[in-house]
Amino acid sequence: MRVIRVAIAGFGGVGRATANLLLARREHYRSVYDADVRLVAVCGSRAGLSDANGLEADQFDALEPGLSGPDFIGTSGADILIEAGPSDFRTGGPGLAYIHSALSSGRDTIVISKGALVHSGRELRDLAKASGAILKLSGASAAALPTIDLVEHSLTGCRVLSVEGILNATTNFLLDAMVSKGVGFDAALKEAQKGGFAEADTRNDTEGWDTACKLLLLANFGLGAELAMDDLVVEGIHGVTADRIDAWRAEGLVPKLVGSLECTDDGTISARVGVRAYPNSDPLAQVSGKNKAIRITTDAMGETIAIGCGEEPLATAAAALKDFEHILKARVA
Ligand SMILES: NC(=O)c1ccc[n+]([C@@H]2O[C@H](COP(=O)([O-])OP(=O)(O)OC[C@H]3O[C@@H](n4cnc5c(N)ncnc54)[C@H](OP(=O)(O)O)[C@@H]3O)[C@@H](O)[C@H]2O)c1
Structure with missing residues (x-):
């Protein structure tokens, strides 16, 4: 069974819903993809959590200050980044730095915020192509509605x-x-x-x-x-x-x-x-x-x-995890 490590940057309503749904579906990932899915890191703007063996939902209310940022995600050992931070299409931030860092190092990336993709879409597509990383964006492009x-x-x-x-x-x-x-x-x-x-x-x-x-x-x-x-x-x-x-x-x-x-x-x-x-x-x-x-x-x-449509934030979390399963299919099959 292959271990797949996931990190989530941006841990508000959507990030937490995505984390909870990911953990709830672990058995499904095991049986369908023969994948042992572990949530190895989560972070908000100033605090986060990390555990190479996998976090559990009852830890989410005790984020540790200082654990945040693209480098924190980079050192977590994650194979896949789910980015769920705020969206600013005029600057691309704060998601741009996370997405840029992940794609540069060949980490498959699921983007939920729109800003960085609107601001620097061409550059991010080129980065993904160069590193061989998969870039998915259902959550950013109308989420539960397929586009x-x-x-x-x-x-x-x-x-x-x-x-x-x-x-x-x-x-x-x-x-x-x-x-x-x-x-x-x-x-x-x-x-x-x-x-x-x-x-x-x-x-x-x-x-x-x-x-x-x-x-x-x-x-x-x-x-x-x-x-x-x-x-x-x-x-x-x-x-x-x-x-x-x-x-x-x-x-x-x-x-x-x-x-x-x-x-x-x-x-x-x-x-x-x-x-x-x-x-x-x-x-x-x-x-x-x-x-x-x-x-x-x-x-x-x-x-x-x-x-x-669907009830938010569950619907957007589910759209991001649809992307996640497409990546599992591509990587584990
Ligand atoms: N809500 C929806 O129904 C929905 C639907 C589709 C798409 N979206 C998109 O999903 C994204 C998240 O929405 P949300 O409703 O979950 O927003 P939210 O509840 O405001 O959460 C935003 C999260 O991003 C974190 N954050 C801010 N700056 C950060 C940084 N520099 N590094 C890491 N994390 C940072 C915040 O951290 P702190 O807690 O420390 O401030 C917070 O945890 C947005 O881009 C939104 O447009 C939302």
Whole structure:
């Protein structure tokens, strides 16, 4: 039985959910992959834990100060890094240093935060290629909703013509509330915040940046584009008024914040984020609440639509561990 050592950098809601799920699935990894999976290190911004024989969940509340950073992960002996820290696409940090260090030393890496992949995607892809490390990013690219996996596996061999994605749960929830209550953006946001359905600062979501990040990752990592954030036209939902909602409703249309890609014959890919209104009969119009969805149109398989979500942070943890099993398949088989 092969021993597989895992480290997790970023140990908040998602990092802890991933650690707990990984430990809970150890028997599954043994029986399916003949792999003895050990969680050898975890860390937050200032503290962490490490044990070459494997950590257990009852140790997670006693992180030791000073055990953090890319060097700490590097010396833990981990074969695989799961990165689950905060996301900042303008700087790439703090995940960039962890991911860079792991890929440089040939360590397979599963990325959950989007920032470093948006900021330095090309460099990280090149690093992985040079070192032979596997780089996976389901958690960063809409998590429970399959996006890159659809293109890479289910639609292999087809040419993607266009993509439309409802990729952000918060904005879908807000637009849904605006339509059902006939109110504009400000009123819907206040009510969602009062009910605990939206965070105090939702600008990253409502201005369209979160959708833009996921779209850019799908374009660059799934379709081989080389887009930078400046190449995208990004509009959020702030400008959606109650009057506009009424007008759409009168026409039988449902507004959604959509990230879209158009792929031309010469290989150019253009990307934009903005509100699109769909007829009630369109499956994307039916995507309600905190659900997400993607429609991919290809030359030979027509339209493929996936709709889904899951309870967070479990759903994102499960998406990262889907990546983990793909790596096990590649490495242990
Ligand atoms: N929450 C979701 O449902 C969801 C869904 C999909 C993707 N994501 C992505 O998953 C990531 C984590 O989200 P979360 O909800 O778990 O956030 P969180 O609860 O705020 O946790 C962030 C963690 O990162 C740690 N951290 C900060 N700076 C660090 C550094 N320099 N080195 C190591 N660790 C550092 C924090 O450490 P301290 O505790 O010491 O501050 C904390 O443990 C984010 O990038 C988010 O966008 C989240």
